[in-house]
Amino acid sequence: MVKICCIGAGYVGGPTMAVIALKCPAIEVAVVDISASRIAAWNSDQLPIYEAGLDEIVKQCRGKNLLFSTAVEKHVAEADIIFVSVNTPTKTRGLGAGKAADLTYWESAARMIADVSKSNKIVVEKSTVPVKTAEAIEKILTHNSKGIKYQILSNPEFLAEGTAIEDLFNPDRVLIGGRETAEGQKAIQALKQVYANWVPEDRIITTNLWSAELSKLAANAFLAQRISSVNAMSALCEATGANISQVAHAVGKDSRIGPKFLNASVGFGGSCFQKDILNLVYICECNGLPEVANYWKQVIQVNDYQKNRFVNRVVSSMFNTVSGKKIAILGFAFKKDTGDTRETPAIDVCKGLLGDKAHLSIYDVQVTEEQIQRDLSMNKFDWDHPIHLQPASPIGVKQVSVAWDAYEATKGAHGICILTEWDEFKTLDYNKIFDHMHKPAFVFDGRNVVDAEKLRQIGFIVYSIGKPL
Numbered sequence: 188m189v190k191i192c193c194i195g196a197g198y199v200g201g202p203t204m205a206v207i208a209l210k211c212p213a214i215e216v217a218v219v220d221i222s223a224s225r226i227a228a229w230n231s232d233q234l235p236i237y238e239a240g241l242d243e244i245v246k247q248c249r250g251k252n253l254l255f256s257t258a259v260e261k262h263v264a265e266a267d268i269i270f271v272s273v274n275t276p277t278k279t280r281g282l283g284a285g286k287a288a289d290l291t292y293w294e295s296a297a298r299m300i301a302d303v304s305k306s307n308k309i310v311v312e313k314s315t316v317p318v319k320t321a322e323a324i325e326k327i328l329t330h331n332s333k334g335i336k337y338q339i340l341s342n343p344e345f346l347a348e349g350t351a352i353e354d355l356f357n358p359d360r361v362l363i364g365g366r367e368t369a370e371g372q373k374a375i376q377a378l379k380q381v382y383a384n385w386v387p388e389d390r391i392i393t394t395n396l397w398s399a400e401l402s403k404l405a406a407n408a409f410l411a412q413r414i415s416s417v418n419a420m421s422a423l424c425e426a427t428g429a430n431i432s433q434v435a436h437a438v439g440k441d442s443r444i445g446p447k448f449l450n451a452s453v454g455f456g457g458s459c460f461q462k463d464i465l466n467l468v469y470i471c472e473c474n475g476l477p478e479v480a481n482y483w484k485q486v487i488q489v490n491d492y493q494k495n496r497f498v499n500r501v502v503s504s505m506f507n508t509v510s511g512k513k514i515a516i517l518g519f520a521f522k523k524d525t526g527d528t529r530e531t532p533a534i535d536v537c538k539g540l541l542g543d544k545a546h547l548s549i550y551d552v553q554v555t556e557e558q559i560q561r562d563l564s565m566n567k568f569d570w571d572h573p574i575h576l577q578p579a580s581p582i583g584v585k586q587v588s589v590a591w592d593a594y595e596a597t598k599g600a601h602g603i604c605i606l607t608e609w610d611e612f613k614t615l616d617y618n619k620i621f622d623h624m625h626k627p628a629f630v631f632d633g634r635n636v637v638d639a640e641k642l643r644q645i646g647f648i649v650y651s652i653g654k655p656l
C-alpha cells in the first residue's frame with residue numbers, strides 16, 4: 188500500500204487529501220499538523236473549514252484510509268510521498284518584508300523530513316512557493332540526507348475556496364513539475380498515477396520544476412489582473428454613465444477573452460492573490476526586472492484603489508461624514524460560500540469607515556464574532572503567522588458590534604454596505620429593512636447583488652459598483 192503524508196491540514200491540505208483518500212482506496216493518507224486544535228477539529232463533527240461536500244467525504248474515509256494526526260514525525264517517517272501544504276505568508280520583517288514569501292514554515296518542515304526519514308521519499312510542494320524554492324528544499328534535504336534519496340516535485344493547487352471539492356473532482360488541469368533526470372521523471376510518473384485514479388490523462392500536465400512553480404504564481408496573477416481590469420473599468424463607468432455589467436458582458440463575449448471572472452467588486456480578497464502577486468513582484472525585482480515588477484504591482488494598486496474608492500463614496504455620499512452613524516456591513520467573508528476572511532476587502536472597508544468614526548454593525552452568514560474582532564484588531568500581514576497561534580484580542584471599541592442576522596444589523600442604520608455576495612442578500616425583505624432605517628437610507632452594493640431599481644422604488648439611495656445612479 189502506498190502511503191501518503193500531507194504536512195499542513197489547512198484549506199488545501201485537508202480537502203485535497205480527503206479527495207485523494209476517496210478516489211484512491213488503495214492509498215493510506217495521513218494529514219498531519221502542528222496545530223492540535225486544527226487536528227482535533229478534523230477529527231470531530233465540526234470540521235475546521237466549510238466546503239460543500241467535504242463533510243461527507245471525510246465521514247466516508249476517516250478511520251479507513253484517511254487519518255488526521257499531530258504525530259507529524261511518525262507519519263512523515265512512514266510515508267512514500269510527502270505533500271507539504273503549509274502556509275507561505277508574506278514576510279513581515281527583514282529582507283523583502285511586505286513582499287517576499289516567508290518560507291519559515293516550509294524550511295522547518297523540510298528540516299524535519301530530513302531528520303526523521305529512514306527511507307527514500309518523494310517530497311511534493313503543494314504550497315504556493317517562489318520559483319526556485321525546490322532548489323533550496325533540495326539543498327536542505329540532500330545536505331542532511333544520511334544516504335536517503337529525495338525527489339522534489341512541484342504540484343501546485345488551483346482549487347478555489349467555496350468550490351474546493353468540485354474543483355478537486357474535476358480539475359481544469361493537474362500540474363506536476365519535476366527534475367528532467369530519470370529519477371525525476373520516475374517520481375513524476377508515481378504522482379501522476381495517484382491523480383490518474385480520477386483525472387483524465389490529458390488533463391495532467393508535466394513540466395520542469397521551475398515552470399510548475401512559476402505557473403502557479405502566473406495563474407493567480409492573471410486571475411487577479413482580470414478583476415483589477417474590470418474594477419478599473421468600473422471607475423470609468425461611474426464617471427461616464429456606462430454600465431460595468433453591460434461592458435463586461437460585451438467584452439466577455441469575445442471567445443478570446445471569455446465571460447468568467449469579470450464581476451466588478453469592492454476588490455478581490457482571499458489568502459493568495461495579493462500574497463502571490465507581491466511574491467511575484469519581489470522575484471522580478473530580485474532578477475533585475477523592475478518593469479515587469481511594476482506591471483504586476485499595478486494589479487494590487489488598483490485593488491487598493493477600489494477599496495479606498497468604495498469607502499470614499501460611502502463617506503462622501505453621506506454628507507461627508509459617517510461619524511457616529513450606524514453602518515450595517517452585510518458580508519465579511521472574502522467571497523460567498525466560505526467562512527474565510529483572510530485578506531477580505533471587508534477588513535479594509537471597515538477600518539476605513541471606523542477611521543471616520545462610523546459605528547459598524549456586522550453580519551455574515553458564516554464568519555464568527557470572534558473572527559471579525561480578531562481581523563479588525565490585527566495588523567496587515569499578521570493574519571497568516573499563523574492564525575491559530577494568535578488569541579483574539581477584542582478591539583474593545585464600542586464602534587463595532589456583530590449581529591445575528593441582516594435585519595438586526597440594519598435596524599436603526601443610516602447606510603448598508605454589501606461586501607460579500609451571499610445569496611441571501613438578494614432576497615432580503617428590503618421593505619422591512621427600509622422601514623427600520625434612518626432616512627435617507629443608503630445602500631452601497633460592493634458586489635452588485637441587489638436589484639438597484641427595485642430598492643430605489645422602495646426609497647433607498649443606491650450606489651452600485653460601476654453603474655449609473
Ligand code: NAD
Binds near residue numbers: 225272275
Ligand atoms: P492554512 O494556513 O489553512 O494551512 C496551513 C497549515 O500548515 C496550518 O494548519 C499550519 O498549522 C500548518 N503548518 C505550518 N507549519 C507546519 C509544520 N512545520 N508542520 C506541520 N504543520 C504545519 O493554509 P492553506 O490555505 O491551506 O494554504 C497552504 C498553501 O497552499 C499556501 O502556500 C497557499 O498559498 C496555497 N494555496 C491555497 C489555496 C486556498 O484556497 N487557500 C489554494 C491554492 C493554493
Ligand code: UGA
Binds near residue numbers: 346448
Ligand atoms: C483563487 C483562485 O481562483 C484559485 O485558482 C487559486 O488556487 C487560489 O486563489 C489560491 O491560490 O489560493 P480563491 O481565492 O479561493 O481562489 O477565490 P476566487 O474565486 O478566485 O476569488 C478571489 C477573490 O476575487 C474574491 O474576493 C472574489 O470575490 C473576487 N472576485 C472573483 C471578484 O471580485 N470578481 C470576480 O469576477 C471573481
